[in-house]
Amino acid sequence: MTSHSAADRWAYWQAxxxxxxxxxxxxxxxxxxxxxxxxxxxxxxxxxxxxAFGGFIAFGELLRLALPGGREAAPIAMVGAMSYALLLRVPxxxxxxxxxxxxxxxxxxxxxxxxxxxxxxxxxxxxxxxxGMCTRLIAxxxxxFIFRPGLAGYLVSQHYERPWYVALAVMGPLVALGWLAxxxxxxxxxxxxxxxxxxxxxVDELSLQWLLGAAVCASVLITVFxxxxxxxxxxxxxxxxxxVTQVAFRRYAGIRATYLQTVRSLARVTEVAGYVEEGHxxxxxxxAVAVGRVLGMNEPDLLALEYAALMHDIGQLSLxxxxxxxxxxxxxxxxxxxxxxxxxxxxxxxxxxxxxAELVRCQSWPARGHHPPPSRGSMIIKAANAFDDMVGSSxxxxxxxxxxxxxxLDPASYDKVVVAALAEVAGRRTAWRL
Amino acid sequence: xxxxxxxLYIGLVVVATGALVASRPLGASGHPHFWPDLVVLQVLFLxxxxxxxxxxxxxxxxSPSSSATLAxxxxxxPVAAAxxxxxxxxxxxxxxxxxxxxxxxxxxxLSGLAAGETYLALHDGQVGLPVLSHSPWKIILPFAAAAAAxxxxxxxxxxxxxxxxxxxxxxxxxxxESSLPLLLVSDLGYAALGLVIASLWQVMGPFAxxxxxxxxxxxxxxxxxxxxxxxxxxxxxxxxxxxVETKDFYTRGxxxxxxxxxxxxxRQIGMRPQRTEAIMFAGMLHDVGxxxxxxxxxxxxxxxxxxxxxxxxxxxMRGLEIVREIGFLNEALAGIMHHHERxxxxxxxxxxxxxxxxxxxxxxxxxxxxDSMTSTRSYREAKTIEAAxxxxxxxxxxxxxxxxxxAFIAAVKREGWRxxxxxxxxxxFSTITVQDHDxxxxxxxxxxxx
Numbered sequence: 001m002t003s004h005s006a007a008d009r010w011a012y013w014q015a016x017x018x019x020x021x022x023x024x025x026x027x028x029x030x031x032x033x034x035x036x037x038x039x040x041x042x043x044x045x046x047x048x049x050x051x052a053f054g055g056f057i058a059f060g061e062l063l064r065l066a067l068p069g070g071r072e073a074a075p076i077a078m079v080g081a082m083s084y085a086l087l088l089r090v091p092x093x094x095x096x097x098x099x100x101x102x103x104x105x106x107x108x109x110x111x112x113x114x115x116x117x118x119x120x121x122x123x124x125x126x127x128x129x130x131x132g133m134c135t136r137l138i139a140x141x142x143x144x145f146i147f148r149p150g151l152a153g154y155l156v157s158q159h160y161e162r163p164w165y166v167a168l169a170v171m172g173p174l175v176a177l178g179w180l181a182x183x184x185x186x187x188x189x190x191x192x193x194x195x196x197x198x199x200x201x202x203v204d205e206l207s208l209q210w211l212l213g214a215a216v217c218a219s220v221l222i223t224v225f226x227x228x229x230x231x232x233x234x235x236x237x238x239x240x241x242x243x244v245t246q247v248a249f250r251r252y253a254g255i256r257a258t259y260l261q262t263v264r265s266l267a268r269v270t271e272v273a274g275y276v277e278e279g280h281x282x283x284x285x286x287x288a289v290a291v292g293r294v295l296g297m298n299e300p301d302l303l304a305l306e307y308a309a310l311m312h313d314i315g316q317l318s319l320x321x322x323x324x325x326x327x328x329x330x331x332x333x334x335x336x337x338x339x340x341x342x343x344x345x346x347x348x349x350x351x352x353x354x355x356x357a358e359l360v361r362c363q364s365w366p367a368r369g370h371h372p373p374p375s376r377g378s379m380i381i382k383a384a385n386a387f388d389d390m391v392g393s394s395x396x397x398x399x400x401x402x403x404x405x406x407x408x409l410d411p412a413s414y415d416k417v418v419v420a421a422l423a424e425v426a427g428r429r430t431a432w433r434l
Numbered sequence: 435x436x437x438x439x440x441x442l443y444i445g446l447v448v449v450a451t452g453a454l455v456a457s458r459p460l461g462a463s464g465h466p467h468f469w470p471d472l473v474v475l476q477v478l479f480l481x482x483x484x485x486x487x488x489x490x491x492x493x494x495x496x497s498p499s500s501s502a503t504l505a506x507x508x509x510x511x512p513v514a515a516a517x518x519x520x521x522x523x524x525x526x527x528x529x530x531x532x533x534x535x536x537x538x539x540x541x542x543x544l545s546g547l548a549a550g551e552t553y554l555a556l557h558d559g560q561v562g563l564p565v566l567s568h569s570p571w572k573i574i575l576p577f578a579a580a581a582a583a584x585x586x587x588x589x590x591x592x593x594x595x596x597x598x599x600x601x602x603x604x605x606x607x608x609x610x611e612s613s614l615p616l617l618l619v620s621d622l623g624y625a626a627l628g629l630v631i632a633s634l635w636q637v638m639g640p641f642a643x644x645x646x647x648x649x650x651x652x653x654x655x656x657x658x659x660x661x662x663x664x665x666x667x668x669x670x671x672x673x674x675x676x677x678v679e680t681k682d683f684y685t686r687g688x689x690x691x692x693x694x695x696x697x698x699x700x701r702q703i704g705m706r707p708q709r710t711e712a713i714m715f716a717g718m719l720h721d722v723g724x725x726x727x728x729x730x731x732x733x734x735x736x737x738x739x740x741x742x743x744x745x746x747x748x749x750x751m752r753g754l755e756i757v758r759e760i761g762f763l764n765e766a767l768a769g770i771m772h773h774h775e776r777x778x779x780x781x782x783x784x785x786x787x788x789x790x791x792x793x794x795x796x797x798x799x800x801x802x803x804x805d806s807m808t809s810t811r812s813y814r815e816a817k818t819i820e821a822a823x824x825x826x827x828x829x830x831x832x833x834x835x836x837x838x839x840x841a842f843i844a845a846v847k848r849e850g851w852r853x854x855x856x857x858x859x860x861x862x863f864s865t866i867t868v869q870d871h872d873x874x875x876x877x878x879x880x881x882x883x884x
Contacts, residue, residue: 164638211652218648222630229633233570237633240626241501245649247620248656255663258760262667265760266674266722272756273725317677317725350673352666 019192020131023185027134030141034108045105049090052232054113056080056239061117064129065249068256069208069299071186072132075216075249076242077117080235081110081136082178082216083223085144086171088156090231101152103144110140131189139182143174164225171224175217183209195428196293204299215245260306267310275316279393285309287384287425288377294421295376305377308347308359312381315343315360336364367415379415383407383422386414391426400426440598444537447591451516451540455547461511465562467639472514474640476521478502478631482650484526498650500584500621503546504628507580508573509635511561512550519546537595545587553580563636574629581625675718678725685721685870687854688805693717694852695801696794698845699838709765713794716766720773720798721872723753746871747782750774769794773802774871778832796835800826800842803834806872809854813876819851829874 038045060076067073085106114133122128147170155167183205191201219242226234267281288309292302316339344361347353362378363385374382390403404423407414462468479502499522506515519542523535530538554561556576564573627646634642675689696717700710724732727749731742738746754771772786772795779787807822817825823843830836870876 168638211655215649215652218645222634222645222649225637226630226633229564229636230570230573230629233574234630234633237574237626237629240623241630241649244620244623245653245656248653248660252656252660252663255660255667259663259667259670262671262760263674265757266671268756269674269678269722269725272723272752274728311674314674314677346673346677349676350666350669352669 017192019188023131023134023138023189027137030107030137031111034104034111037102037104038108041102041105046101049084049087049232050105050109052235053080053084053087054109054116056235057084057110057113058117059239061114061133062120063243063246064121064132065246065253066257067208067212067249067253069204071190071208072129073209073212074114074117074132074136075212075219076239076246077114078136078139078179078182078216079219079223079242080113081106081140082143082175082220083227084109085140085178086147086152086174086220086224087227088152088167088224090227091229101148103141103148106144106148107137107141110137132186135182135185135189138185139178142181143178146177147171147174167225168221171221172217175220176213179213179217183213194293195290197296200293200296200298208299212249263307263310267314270313270316273317276313277392280388281310281313283393284312284381284384284388287388287422288380290425290428291380291384291418291421292377294424295380295417297376301377304353304355304359305380307353307356308363308377309381309384311343311347311356312360312363312385313339313343314346315339315341317346318342333364340364366413367418368412376415376418379418383414383418387422387426437598440595441533443594443598444533444540447544448536448540451544451547455513455516455543458513458547460513461561465510468510468514471635471640472506472510472517474643475502475506475510475514475518478505478643478647479518479521480525481647483522498624498627498653499542500545500588501624501627501631501646503542504549504577504581504584504625505631505635506546507550507553507584508561508577508629508632509563512547512554515546515550516543517546519543541588541591544591545584548587549580549584552583553577556580564633577629581622581628584625585621671715671718675722678722685809688809688872689718689721691805691852691854692720692798692801695804695842696797698849699797699800699842702841702845703838712766713769713797716769716794717798717801719753719757720770720802721749721753722756722770723749723751725756726752747774749871751783765792765794768792769798771795773798775799776833777835781833791835796838800834800838802872803829803874804842804851805854806870807875808851811870811873816853817875819846819853825875833874 057077057080060078060080061074063076064072064074084101085103087101114137118128118130118133151170155162155170184202187202187205188198190196190205191198194201196204219238223234223238226238230237264282264285267285270276271278271280285306289302289306292305297305318339340361340363344357347357347360359375359377359381362374363381365374365378365382367374367379367382386407387400387403390406391400394400404419404426407419407422408416465471479499482499482502503515503519506518520539522542523539525535525538553576556579557573564570627650631642631646634645638645672690676686679686679689693714694717697710697714700713705713727745731738731745734742750771750773754767757770758767769792772781772784772791775781775784775786775791775795776799777788777791777796779785781791804822804826807817807825808819810816823846826834826839826842830839
């Protein structure tokens, strides 16, 4: 959600924290084992099937989907890999063909497909997305190891006696499990990356992704069952509907990103007009979101908080002349309240951001003794705004500590819990620059 | 209301479809569960057809319902496909008049019949569950032809309807052309789903339908979210632009009107919808940079000093500074940057002349000046539309691009122009601009330096 400036961004090897390292290590070992076993038993491999699914996975990896909040998914690759893990057999059936696909072969094919699909991304200078690929690979490995060879062998041997819903009853939960594994690992990594609590990150991830997950799971089942009839051609045919779904998601994610970008840019009008200091709204929004995360706010709330923090000074546009220096901290409480009200009015005009307007309206209320009490988001904006008015773009530790002390000395205005979280975030910020 | 010719056309299509479908054999005898399967497919069609369509008429019609028809083509034959397509008569979508319903039903039936006959002809006269031992291409190729026949019949019937109902308007044609690729892709994508349903039918019978609905509805959800976000985006933009304009009483709504005017010119000269959207965006934001001009300069009554004039001349660059990071066409940025250039090269900030000035900027300049002249200012009343058009013509060739002036005049004559609310005397005098930098009839007065 927050975009780090170039100075904050770490080189890739620096960002390899322990969680990510563990993930890469596990996936790496899986791949090595998979290649070794596939080389040894290369004779029994159905190469046409492997090639078709590998190509499908590569195509899916090529068409990665950027989701809101800076996430990246590859739903089509996931469909391909999980279907390959669950595929029973494809026509024409040669009589007596054994179920030869070992789980390690599934992993090898998925790994090669993903790597091939990632190559164009690397060539175009985009990040390779190694973490995402490893997450998907491990999720697929879970499914493959549970399903093969035991369950798959049972289902195939009973092929002519068992009704279709037995297979569905086995595969349905397995697919859901695979998706869940992907989501849980994704939430772990994300919680680590952005400094959120794991439980909050998991709930965010589940509530944001469950619809896409449902589509992926249903698509896997459709592919597996369809391929029993149509053979590998099913992959080509089903790609059409999958692409339509993907395009729909892409457009949705695209407009969300443009929206945020536009609000970010337009929030700068107050800076250009000289009402506030350069970069103020963006710094306040970054601080506010980081503080909200420390306090365990979920993603929809964080988005509203980010919008509100970006636009918290928009009410100043209604003032005839800028406040000297732009610091709202220096004007009287009544004026602060008037600016907040004016800003909330502007935002309410949009008709779709009423929660954001409410955050802006309450931003100047004191933490204690106000009826009704301000919401947590408003208190965060109040504290972040005061902090930035005092510290600005400086990363000097002394200055930051002095500002925090001043906030701590005024517990009636600034909520203690919020200031403590702000101190944590500010400490992180100054530590980065050392 | 539906025109007379269109009514006649609808009647003709309905009767012809009825006759064609009735003349064909039903083909129920060869299929063990013909009627139950038909009903399941009809329900599937109805569900797909009746869910609200978020990007309804403007963009491509996302019509997954065709997949049900095409599944019927494979499983049950042409007449069954026609019966499935005919279900759109009873679509639960609200606000559809009876003639349109009848037309939709006939169109669905006729497209289904055409697809079914195509499939039958190419598939050796066989319908039914896909046979395992066949090479899949023996189904896929006839099916692809059937899907193409379905799309073609559908589109040509709709196209004829538009021609009769609305006349060959330029707008309609352009909208249709722009969405055609997307239309084809989504149509063929959903058509492929028909074959997927048919192959799943082999394994799980009618239970294939609910399984297939899951990804469909997720796609629907995403499209709905997209439309919702787009509306929210437009509303937020509007609110923010209004906030920028609160600084100046007389120019309220200026950005919105310039946006509309620029859009009118863009459509008149046949710009693609995507570019039209971008120029409307640029028109909306063209004066954002004025925020960087101190209020006392904007409100000064007397002649401006050189320095003060310079700050006004810089406002397009300030505007650019604000919107630069918004990811939209570079052209729109150029439009904001250069909207005060003049064809004779005496404009600002760069002093470009003629075709050095980007097209977007030349368009915005015309709409901008026109709106300024037809709005009330503190130093004069609003001009009438005719008077403002005369002024535009006077400036054509010196200040404005003559072609764009003519395009604008033609667009105003066709679409009309919504004048701003007549401005009374504002209660708060702090928000009055005394000189308008956009007004070509009263240029800013600058103190001559000795």
